[in-house]
Amino acid sequence: MSEEMVTVNMTVNGENVTKTIPVRTHLVDFVRTELGFTGSHLGCEHGVCGACSVRVDGDVVRGCLMLAAQAEGSEVVTIEGISDSGEISDLQDKFVERNALQCGFCTPGMLMTAAELLAQKTEMSREDIREFMSGNYCRCTGYHAIVDAIESVNNSRLKG
Amino acid sequence: MKAPKFSYTRATSVEHALELLDTHGDGGRILAGGQSLMPTLNMRLSQPDMLIDINGLDDLKGISLDGDTVCIGALTRHVEVMNSDIVAEHLPLIAEAMPYVAHVAIRNRGTIGGSVALADPAAEMPACILALGATLVVQGSAGKREIPVEEFFHGLFETARADNELLVEIRIPSQKGDKVSVFLELARRHGDFAIAGIAAYGSVSGDTVTDMRLVYFASEDKPTIGANASAALNGKNWSDETKEAVNTALESDLEPMANLHGSAAMKMHLQKVLTGRAMDTAVVRASGAGGAA
Numbered sequence: 252m253s254e255e256m257v258t259v260n261m262t263v264n265g266e267n268v269t270k271t272i273p274v275r276t277h278l279v280d281f282v283r284t285e286l287g288f289t290g291s292h293l294g295c296e297h298g299v300c301g302a303c304s305v306r307v308d309g310d311v312v313r314g315c316l317m318l319a320a321q322a323e324g325s326e327v328v329t330i331e332g333i334s335d336s337g338e339i340s341d342l343q344d345k346f347v348e349r350n351a352l353q354c355g356f357c358t359p360g361m362l363m364t365a366a367e368l369l370a371q372k373t374e375m376s377r378e379d380i381r382e383f384m385s386g387n388y389c390r391c392t393g394y395h396a397i398v399d400a401i402e403s404v405n406n407s408r409l410k411g
Numbered sequence: 412m413k414a415p416k417f418s419y420t421r422a423t424s425v426e427h428a429l430e431l432l433d434t435h436g437d438g439g440r441i442l443a444g445g446q447s448l449m450p451t452l453n454m455r456l457s458q459p460d461m462l463i464d465i466n467g468l469d470d471l472k473g474i475s476l477d478g479d480t481v482c483i484g485a486l487t488r489h490v491e492v493m494n495s496d497i498v499a500e501h502l503p504l505i506a507e508a509m510p511y512v513a514h515v516a517i518r519n520r521g522t523i524g525g526s527v528a529l530a531d532p533a534a535e536m537p538a539c540i541l542a543l544g545a546t547l548v549v550q551g552s553a554g555k556r557e558i559p560v561e562e563f564f565h566g567l568f569e570t571a572r573a574d575n576e577l578l579v580e581i582r583i584p585s586q587k588g589d590k591v592s593v594f595l596e597l598a599r600r601h602g603d604f605a606i607a608g609i610a611a612y613g614s615v616s617g618d619t620v621t622d623m624r625l626v627y628f629a630s631e632d633k634p635t636i637g638a639n640a641s642a643a644l645n646g647k648n649w650s651d652e653t654k655e656a657v658n659t660a661l662e663s664d665l666e667p668m669a670n671l672h673g674s675a676a677m678k679m680h681l682q683k684v685l686t687g688r689a690m691d692t693a694v695v696r697a698s699g700a701g702g703a704a
């Protein structure tokens with residue numbers, strides 16, 4: 252079978268992009284190799300680890316389980332986008348302060364998922380946080396520090 | 412790994428999707444949320460010629476109430492079902508089960524129709540709609556037909572839907588206020604597929620159980636009604652003696668498949684434990700406020 256190509260057009264981190272790519276290109280490969288946003292990582296490539304998390308039209312999704320062609324006309328935001336906008340600067344500071352990362356491989360996915368949780372602006376227990384973050388694997392930290400960081404940012408955002 | 416080569420078409424209407432299914436036969440595959448299909452492509456466990464993307468078909472999205480029936484479009488995403496007021500009020504069993512379906516990012520894309528069409532034996536939604544007696548609406552180029560859920564699941568990833576039919580809607584009778592439902596499962600990590608699970612729906616008045624339908628999943632090749640266990644339960648008081656009888660009856664209902672998550676004996680044991688917990692909970696719920704949840 253020959254490689255079928257498709258031209259896609261979408262907004263990535265606020266910039267309009269148009270590219271012609273093989274239809275089977277995953278969204279995460281598209282942002283990494285076509286656009287150079289290498290902050291989204293590829294771990295398992297079958298939906299289990301969460302390292303590839305990106306935001307599409309406001310929702311966090313698995314970048315390895317969506318074709319770039321499916322994001323036609325969508326607004327895509329990667330870790331580079333939410334870092335530059337300052338949306339999660341408080342969370343990033345807390346991650347550093349609490350040592351919520353070691354090798355850092357899982358961190359972009361953790362931050363993308365936690366951003367969606369924090370956007371809910373509701374009181375939540377550590378149990379709620381663990382449940383929400385359950386789809387993101389970290390092989391280094393043991394998760395405790397990650398939950399600490401998210402909890403503490405949620406509390407201060409609710410107060411502030 | 413990366414997905415193999417395939418062609419890709421965005422269906423512009425239900426009719427267009429059906430036309431593509433007819434044209435491509437075995438080689439055509441519906442792409443809904445992609446949360447089960449994409450992993451199988453990435454792992455090269457399947458190699459369709461043509462992916463038919465139905466994500467643009469707004470007719471297949473949404474939740475509405477038609478008299479006493481909740482109608483859920485096949486393309487309704489898990490997250491919408493989870494946050495729906497209609498589901499919370501009329502289908503507390505589904506509302507209770509939905510948080511167990513995968514994780515946030517997967518629920519943001521995955522669809523209830525995809526979950527039902529796929530018929531993974533460890534999936535939550537097939538078991539819940541079996542407990543509630545749903546009807547599945549499928550559509551082919553010859554028209555629509557309705558399939559009672561009791562006849563829909565045939566086995567491991569096998570259903571009564573023909574290859575050239577689209578699942579378009581799931582119609583679920585609204586839960587009756589005088590009945591109770593309970594959903595329980597055991598998994599290694601929250602959101603992972605279950606090792607054992609139960610969905611129960613029926614009446615408990617005082618301690619007496621009637622019309623209880625016990626559905627087991629993650630042990631057989633499809634969600635399975637525990638007919639003998641339900642018979643041993645109905646008309647009885649929920650007591651240690653009844654529990655004993657139900658557990659014995661369950662052994663003639665289930666023949667769990669061993670897998671990575673556990674042996675057949677372990678799964679049988681866990682299904683018994685869950686049955687006991689589910690009925691303890693049902694009794695408490697029935698004696699509480701209204702009993703519906």
Ligand SMILES: Cc1cc2nc3c(=O)[nH]c(=O)nc-3n(C[C@H](O)[C@H](O)[C@H](O)COP(=O)(O)OP(=O)(O)OC[C@H]3O[C@@H](n4cnc5c(N)ncnc54)[C@H](O)[C@@H]3O)c2cc1C
Pocket residue numbers: 297298299440441442443444445446447448449450485486511512513514517520521522523524525526528529533534535536576577578579602603604605
């Ligand atoms: C890490 C991970 C964990 C998961 N955990 C769980 C879990 O605990 N419980 C659970 O239930 N699920 C789980 N899932 C699967 C998830 O719920 C899927 O969303 C769901 O099983 C399939 O829905 P989909 O819309 O993504 O379907 P797709 O992946 O798009 O399709 C699945 C199959 O159904 C067919 N299909 C889809 N829609 C239709 C339709 N309308 N008509 C005809 N055929 C159709 C497709 O052709 C394909 O063969 C998990 C997935 C991942 C990646």
Ligand code: FES
Pocket residue numbers: 292293294295296297298299300301302303304313314315316
């Ligand atoms: S790389 Fe996508 S979930 Fe692991």
Ligand code: FES
Pocket residue numbers: 351352353354355356357358388389390391392
């Ligand atoms: S910091 Fe290494 S995987 Fe999470």
